[in-house]
Amino acid sequence: MTERETAKSPEDLLRLFIERGNAGDVEGLLALYEPDAVVAVPPGRETTGHEALRAVYTQLLAKKPKFDAGTVLPVLRSGDYALTTARTDDGGARAEVAHRQPDGTWLWIIDRPFFG
Structure with a gap:
């Protein structure tokens, strides 16, 4: 298994997503989410879980998107x-809603990447 940088703060998650997405690293993207995360992709639908x-x-x-x-915007935290x-x-x-893990790292649990 590849050792990947973990998000030590919620602010790290977007940076890591961009780096891994632009590198075409699917497994690296999944590593930024809790196993049962809910993501609004494709737009208008919900996708749940790593698989x-x-x-x-x-x-x-x-499709090699950029x-x-x-x-x-500034992160809002509550516990x-x-x-x-x-x-x-x-x-x-x-x-996105990020959740601090027992080891102090952060993962997304809810993600709505497109709206507005």
């Missing part, structure tokens, strides 16, 4: 949860 996300991200990354951060948000360059937005 279903693997299929969606494999198909998406095959990921960028857009305008990242072991955090809301990460950004405005996208096309006028949309994205929002």
